[in-house]
Amino acid sequence: MPQTTAFRPFQTQLDQDTALTILRAATDGADDGELFLERKRGEMLLFDDGRVKTASYDASEGFGLRAVRGEVAGYAHATEISEAALRRASETARLAVGAGGGVWAAAPAATNHRLYTDADPMRDAGFAAKLDVLREIDAFARAMDPRVVQVTASLGAAHQEVEILRPDGVHIRDVRPMVRANVSVIVEENGRREAGSAGGGGRVGLGSWLEMETWHGLAQEALRIAVVNLGAVAAPAGVMDVALGPGWPGILLHEAVGHGLEGDFNRKKSSAFAGLMGQQVAAPGVTVLDDGTIPDRRGSLSVDDEGTPTSKTTLIEDGVLVGFMQDRQNARLMGVAPTGNGRRESHAHAPMPRMTNTYMQGGDSDPADIVASLRDGIYAVGFGGGQVDITNGKFVFSCTEAYRVENGRVGAPVKGATLIGDGATALKQIRAIGNDMALDPGMGTCGKAGQWVPVGVGQPTLLIGGLTVGGSAA
Numbered sequence: 001m002p003q004t005t006a007f008r009p010f011q012t013q014l015d016q017d018t019a020l021t022i023l024r025a026a027t028d029g030a031d032d033g034e035l036f037l038e039r040k041r042g043e044m045l046l047f048d049d050g051r052v053k054t055a056s057y058d059a060s061e062g063f064g065l066r067a068v069r070g071e072v073a074g075y076a077h078a079t080e081i082s083e084a085a086l087r088r089a090s091e092t093a094r095l096a097v098g099a100g101g102g103v104w105a106a107a108p109a110a111t112n113h114r115l116y117t118d119a120d121p122m123r124d125a126g127f128a129a130k131l132d133v134l135r136e137i138d139a140f141a142r143a144m145d146p147r148v149v150q151v152t153a154s155l156g157a158a159h160q161e162v163e164i165l166r167p168d169g170v171h172i173r174d175v176r177p178m179v180r181a182n183v184s185v186i187v188e189e190n191g192r193r194e195a196g197s198a199g200g201g202g203r204v205g206l207g208s209w210l211e212m213e214t215w216h217g218l219a220q221e222a223l224r225i226a227v228v229n230l231g232a233v234a235a236p237a238g239v240m241d242v243a244l245g246p247g248w249p250g251i252l253l254h255e256a257v258g259h260g261l262e263g264d265f266n267r268k269k270s271s272a273f274a275g276l277m278g279q280q281v282a283a284p285g286v287t288v289l290d291d292g293t294i295p296d297r298r299g300s301l302s303v304d305d306e307g308t309p310t311s312k313t314t315l316i317e318d319g320v321l322v323g324f325m326q327d328r329q330n331a332r333l334m335g336v337a338p339t340g341n342g343r344r345e346s347h348a349h350a351p352m353p354r355m356t357n358t359y360m361q362g363g364d365s366d367p368a369d370i371v372a373s374l375r376d377g378i379y380a381v382g383f384g385g386g387q388v389d390i391t392n393g394k395f396v397f398s399c400t401e402a403y404r405v406e407n408g409r410v411g412a413p414v415k416g417a418t419l420i421g422d423g424a425t426a427l428k429q430i431r432a433i434g435n436d437m438a439l440d441p442g443m444g445t446c447g448k449a450g451q452w453v454p455v456g457v458g459q460p461t462l463l464i465g466g467l468t469v470g471g472s473a474a
Contacts, residue, residue, distance in 0.1 A: 007039040007163070009063075009163060014083060015083070016165070020165065022083075022087055023167050026067050026091075029100015030100070030102045033066050033067040033068050033166075035063060035064075036344070038060075038160065038163075039160075040158065040346065041057070041122065042057070042058050042158035043057045043122050044056045047153045050138060052134075054154075060346070061079065061347075062077060065086065065093045067093040067094060068102075069102050071329075073329065074095050076092035077347055077348045105328060113309065115297075115301070115302045115310075116176065118177070119177065121158075121179050122158075122206070124210070130155050134154075136212075137151070138151045140215075141183065141185050141223060147189050148185050148187055148223065148226075149193070150185065151185050153183050153219075155179075156180040156201075157177075157180075158178040159177055160175070164305075166307065174303050177204065178202075179204060181209040183199065184222055185222045192230060194229035199442075200441030201443060202296045202298045203298065228401060229401070231412065232412070233414060233415065234471060235378070235399075235402070235404075235416045236404065237470055237473065238469060240469055241374055241375070242377055242463075242469065243370055243378070243379045243463050243464075246434065246436045246437060247457075249382070250359055250439075250458045252383060253358065253457065256393055256422070258288075258358045260272050260393055260423060261315045262325050262448075263327065263353040265390055266334075271390060271391070272422070277322070278322070280320055281320070281321045282428060284318055287317050287360065288360050290312075290313045290341065291313070292312075292341070292357060293310050294439075297439065299456035300356060304341060305343050305351045306328050313339045313341070316427075327343075329342075330353055340356075341356065344453075345451040357439065357458070358456070359439060364433070364435055365433055366435065367460070367461035369432075371461075373408065374406075374408060378399075378417060378469055382402070383400060384400045385398055386398065393424050395421060395423060396418055396419070420468040420469070420470055429465040433461075434461030435460065439456055
């Protein structure tokens with residue numbers, strides 16, 4: 001991996017005073033705007049079926065210049081950080097300001113809060129050491145069970161350096177690490193093949209994910225899920241009560257509810273929650289938060305991509321809708337304060353309201369009692385892909401690990417189960433909230449308007465009444 005010095009564009013590529021003059025000219029008469037500069041480097045090692053399948057290293061840098069006037073934003077970006085490129089971008093972004101007349105927004109609050117290390121995780125170990133770990137994972141997974149016929153293991157790391165310059169002279173810098181590890185196995189028995197996977201990561205160094213204890217746990221969990229699925233029977237179909245496990249099943253909350261609580265969808269009245277502020281939108285006891293301030297978490301940020309410090313934002317409190325996630329533009333247009341949820345995939349993208357770590361707080365029910373209360377239903381503890389319509393909250397999610405429950409007893413695992421419903425209704429049908437709230441292991445990625453950002457999810461064990469379960473059992 002190439003050795004690099006710190007990203008300091010105003011020392012090596014641009015004169016800061018000149019950049020500030022150009023930025024001020026682009027945003028004169030606007031409501032808001034900024035110059036966002038970024039360098040990002042990342043690597044991925046993928047070991048598949050006994051050989052290296054991918055060994056990649058990517059590097060990119062550039063800037064995005066934004067001028068905001070009312071509901072319109074002019075945005076221009078370039079991969080060349082130079083005065084000439086900045087002047088061209090200024091002319092383009094300036095078009096959104098028109099005749100001006102805007103009222104300039106106050107600068108983001110200052111913060112010294114650091115939620116993660118700024119060390120480059122790619123330097124924690126050399127290429128050979130990482131490759132040795134992947135080989136060891138492959139050998140360990142195969143030795144655990146003779147039914148293992150294929151193993152895929154990956155290690156990824158990234159280092160993003162960001163500088164934000166505002167026309168009021170505020171200059172913000174953030175350095176963001178990210179790591180991810182994953183193990184997948186396929187097992188075969190009597191001609192039947194099933195898969196299982198486990199992973200995790202966060203804004204930490206890569207070192208802990210190279211330790212034997214950590215990857216042993218990932219391989220064991222991947223194998224456990226695969227073996228469970230070997231014994232799975234066809235899922236039933238019909239309307240029934242569903243218990244959801246803690247942690248990663250919060251992805252359903254993220255998709256079916258979280259997106260509907262982002263500020264832009266509500267300002268434009270395209271969310272199922274639009275116009276419901278202050279009203280009961282969930283069962284009593286349901287409290288949902290978005291918290292970008294949890295140290296080292298995948299969705300956390302010391303400051304968002306507009307320079308606003310992230311916050312712990314309560315969205316639903318005891319079933320009542322009390323807040324939305326906001327970037328600066330939507331917050332101003334809705335007459336509220338930004339919440340530090342202005343995020344972008346890269347310098348080539350304009351920011352918008354996005355989730356960070358979104359989760360439901362725990363309740364006071366014993367998880368075992370929740371499952372035991374099911375007379376005829378499904379206990380779902382793992383989820384794969386899903387689809388959601390933001391305008392009405394309708395969702396379809398596939399289960400990767402789920403069990404049939406009858407008369408309070410957990411029975412056989414089921415295969416091919418899908419959960420169908422809508423977020424607003426599901427929230428009101430929550431009948432029990434466990435005391436075991438957990439966050440996911442650090443593997444979420446969220447898409448919106450073609451942009452992808454890392455996120456976290458979480459929840460306690462839940463009992464939801466009357467969800468439609470799709471299955472193929474006769």
